[in-house]
Amino acid sequence: MQSIWNGAISFGLVSIPVKLANATVSHAVSFRQIHTEDGGRIRYRKVCELEEKEVPSSEIGKGFEDADGSIIPITEEDLAGLPLPTTRTIDIVAFVESERIDPLQMGNAYYLMVNGAPAAKPYALLREALRRSERVAIAKFALRGRERLGMLRVVDDVIAMHTLHWPDEIRSPEEAAPETDVTVRDAELDLADALMDTLGDVDLDSLHDDYREAVEEMVTAKVEGREPAPEKEPAQGEGTVIDLMSALESSVREAKRSRGEGEGEDAGEKGGEKSKDAEVTSLSSRRRTGTRAKPSGGSGSGAKKKSAPAKKKAAGGSGSGKSAASSSRGKSGSGRSSTAKKTASSGSGTKKTASSSTTKKKTASSRKRSA
Numbered sequence: 001m002q003s004i005w006n007g008a009i010s011f012g013l014v015s016i017p018v019k020l021a022n023a024t025v026s027h028a029v030s031f032r033q034i035h036t037e038d039g040g041r042i043r044y045r046k047v048c049e050l051e052e053k054e055v056p057s058s059e060i061g062k063g064f065e066d067a068d069g070s071i072i073p074i075t076e077e078d079l080a081g082l083p084l085p086t087t088r089t090i091d092i093v094a095f096v097e098s099e100r101i102d103p104l105q106m107g108n109a110y111y112l113m114v115n116g117a118p119a120a121k122p123y124a125l126l127r128e129a130l131r132r133s134e135r136v137a138i139a140k141f142a143l144r145g146r147e148r149l150g151m152l153r154v155v156d157d158v159i160a161m162h163t164l165h166w167p168d169e170i171r172s173p174e175e176a177a178p179e180t181d182v183t184v185r186d187a188e189l190d191l192a193d194a195l196m197d198t199l200g201d202v203d204l205d206s207l208h209d210d211y212r213e214a215v216e217e218m219v220t221a222k223v224e225g226r227e228p229a230p231e232k233e234p235a236q237g238e239g240t241v242i243d244l245m246s247a248l249e250s251s252v253r254e255a256k257r258s259r260g261e262g263e264g265e266d267a268g269e270k271g272g273e274k275s276k277d278a279e280v281t282s283l284s285s286r287r288r289t290g291t292r293a294k295p296s297g298g299s300g301s302g303a304k305k306k307s308a309p310a311k312k313k314a315a316g317g318s319g320s321g322k323s324a325a326s327s328s329r330g331k332s333g334s335g336r337s338s339t340a341k342k343t344a345s346s347g348s349g350t351k352k353t354a355s356s357s358t359t360k361k362k363t364a365s366s367r368k369r370s371a
Contacts, residue, residue, distance in 0.1 A: 005143060006115060007088040009126065009152075016122045017115035018090070020143075023160055024109050029215045062145075079145060090141040090150065090161070098136045101151055104170050107163035112152070123159070130154050138164075191248035198255040 003019035033042035045054045063071040080087065090112075114123045130137060130153065137152035139161070149164040221228040 010089045010091045014122050017119045018112045019115045021111045023111045087142050090139045092137045092139045094138045095135045105164045110161045112159045195252050
C-alpha cells in the first residue's frame with residue numbers, strides 16, 4: 001500500500017511514527033475529451049501568460065493573488081517554516097464519543113500504518129485504548145498545504161483516520177428545508193414504518209455500482225463491434241406521487257411480493273373483498289328463477305286458464321256472433337301453443353289434443369255458414 005505522507009502521531013508524550021495511505025479507491029469510469037469532428041484528443045496545456053509558451057510541471061510553483069490582482073510567490077520553504085506543530089505531526093487534542101461527530105463533517109478516509117518496528121508497540125497501545133474506551137480521537141494535522149481536522153478510530157486491527165470539515169465549513173441546513181409547513185399523519189407514519197420493516201436490513205458488501213457496470217458493458221460492446229445490451233425498463237410507479245397513502249401501501253405490498261412474503265395474506269384479503277361485494281348464485285337456482293320470471297306470450301299458466309272457458313264455449317256451441325268467433329280463434333291459437341308444449345312434454349295426451357283441435361275447426365266452420 002503506497003503512502004502519501006510520513007509523520008508521527010503525537011499522543012501526549014508518546015510519539016508514534018506512521019505513514020498515511022488512502023483507505024479508499026475509486027472505480028469510476030473516466031472519459032477523455034475528444035474533438036467530435038475527427039476524434040482527436042483535447043488536452044489542457046499550461047501556458048505562461050508572459051511568455052505565451054507551455055511550461056513543464058517542474059517549473060510550476062505556488063502563488064497568492066492579492067486584492068489588486070498581483071501575484072505573491074509562495075515557496076515550499078515558506079510553507080515548511082510556518083510555526084505549526086502539525087506540519088509533520090498528527091496531534092491528538094481530545095477523545096470523544098463517536099456519536100458527537102456529525103457525518104456531515106466526515107471527508108476522506110486514510111489508514112495509518114506503522115513506520116518501522118519500534119512504532120509497533122505504541123501503535124498497538126493507542127489502538128487498544130481506543131477500542132476499549134469505545135471513543136474516537138480528534139486530531140489536527142497538515143496535509144497538502146493546509147491544516148486539517150481528523151478523527152482516529154479503530155477498524156479491525158488498524159487505526160483509520162477520517163478528515164473532518166471544520167465546524168465553520170458546514171453550511172446551515174435551514175435553506176434546504178421545505179418552505180411550507182407539512183403535517184404528517186400517524187397513519188402515514190405507520191405505513192412508512194411498515195415499509196422500512198419490510199425492506200429490512202441489507203448486506204452492504206452485496207451493493208455494487210450498476211452504472212459503472214453498464215458503462216463498461218457498453219464500451220466492451222463498442223470495441224467488439226456489437227450492439228450493447230437493451231436498456232432496462234424503468235420501474236413502474238416512477239414520477240410524481242399524488243396519493244401518499246396509496247403509494248406507501250403499494251410500496252409495502254411490492255416489497256413483500258419481492259421477498260415472497262404475504263402472498264397468502266394478500267390473496268385472502270382480495271378474496272374477502274370480493275365476497276363482500278359479490279353474491280354467488282348457483283346455476284340451478286338461476287334457471288328456476290329465469291323460468292318463473294319469463295312469460296312466453298300467453299303460453300304461461302294465465303293463458304291456460306283463459307283457454308279453458310274457450311274450449312267449453314266451443315264444445316257447447318254457445319255464442320253466434322263474429323266477435324265470438326274471433327275470440328274463439330284467438331283463444332284457440334293460444335290453446336294450440338299451449339297444447340304443443342304439452343304434447344312435447346307428455347306423449348299420452350296427443351290424441352285428445354288433436355281431436356279437440358279438429359272439433360274446434362268444425363265448430364268455427366259451422367258458425368260461419370250459419371252467419
